[in-house]
Amino acid sequence: MCITVKQMMQIEENGHQMGFLRKFMMENAGAATAKRLVEKFGDVKSKRVLVFGGLGNNGGDGLVIARHLAGYGSSVTVFLLGKPNNIRSEECSWNWNLLEKMESIKLLTDGNLEHLNNLDKFDIIVDGILGTGISGEIREPHASAITFISKSNAFKVAVDVPSGLNPDTGETNQACVKADMTVTFHRMKVGMPKRTDVCGEIYVEKIGIPLEAEIGVL
Numbered sequence: 001m002c003i004t005v006k007q008m009m010q011i012e013e014n015g016h017q018m019g020f021l022r023k024f025m026m027e028n029a030g031a032a033t034a035k036r037l038v039e040k041f042g043d044v045k046s047k048r049v050l051v052f053g054g055l056g057n058n059g060g061d062g063l064v065i066a067r068h069l070a071g072y073g074s075s076v077t078v079f080l081l082g083k084p085n086n087i088r089s090e091e092c093s094w095n096w097n098l099l100e101k102m103e104s105i106k107l108l109t110d111g112n113l114e115h116l117n118n119l120d121k122f123d124i125i126v127d128g129i130l131g132t133g134i135s136g137e138i139r140e141p142h143a144s145a146i147t148f149i150s151k152s153n154a155f156k157v158a159v160d161v162p163s164g165l166n167p168d169t170g171e172t173n174q175a176c177v178k179a180d181m182t183v184t185f186h187r188m189k190v191g192m193p194k195r196t197d198v199c200g201e202i203y204v205e206k207i208g209i210p211l212e213a214e215i216g217v218l
């Protein structure tokens with residue numbers, strides 16, 4: 001069963017109010033995505049991974065994925081789409097603070113795409129730029145980051161929603177990540193099934209939200 005962004009946000013809020021905090025949802029979302037990548041590649045040890053992280057919770061998921069893949073032995077670089085003190089959510093900044101304590105992960109901040117020119121090739125790119133919180137025309141540096149991803153021949157995995165896809169309408173009237181695989185959380189979003197051209201292979205992952213959080217929503 002597919003759901004709308006509004007329904008997802010209501011379910012998320014219900015779960016959070018019940019005590020299953022967003023922070024737990026984010027951890028489970030990131031862990032499930034990392035697991036899917038390990039399954040896909042058999043082994044991600046020494047794979048070069050570039051994680052693009054937005055400043056919202058889609059970015060937060062990306063930061064969780066970065067931490068998990070480093071644990072599996074990948075060589076991980078995180079590109080934050082802005083300055084750390086502009087991170088908008090408590091869950092995302094909590095995960096950023098964790099990564100700042102990890103020598104094993106290379107952090108690039110302030111959204112300066114020049115940083116990427118002199119980096120060697122990547123095997124995997126994680127699109128944690130925009131998810132269900134996308135609104136309006138894509139601004140910079142998000143648009144250039146999406147273009148960078150599109151030009152890369154790395155394996156591309158979209159977190160929750162390919163950045164640039166409207167999860168409700170399926171429209172991509174702007175730059176959009178063309179992913180090889182999308183890992184979406186809790187339930188499929190209504191605009192995705194008809195857009196496998198940008199989602200690639202879609203995996204729906206449960207992230208531990210109590211099923212009672214759907215009461216009154218679905």
Ligand SMILES: NC(=O)C1=CN([C@@H]2O[C@H](COP(=O)(O)OP(=O)(O)OC[C@H]3O[C@@H](n4cnc5c(N)ncnc54)[C@H](O)[C@@H]3O)[C@@H](O)[C@H]2O)[C@@H](O)CC1
Nearest residue numbers: 012025026056057058131132133134135136137138139160
């Ligand atoms: N709903 C849920 O149950 C869960 C949601 N999670 C994640 O949270 C995401 C939603 O997080 P948010 O609501 O923080 O939203 P997003 O992280 O999708 O996007 C919001 C961020 O993107 C920026 N942004 C929005 N539109 C933009 C545009 N057109 N150009 C440039 N920047 C733009 C905003 O300024 C904000 O920084 C989901 O997609 C999913 O990845 C997960 O943590 C798991 C749980």
Ligand SMILES: [K+]
Nearest residue numbers: 127130159161
């Ligand atoms: K995304």
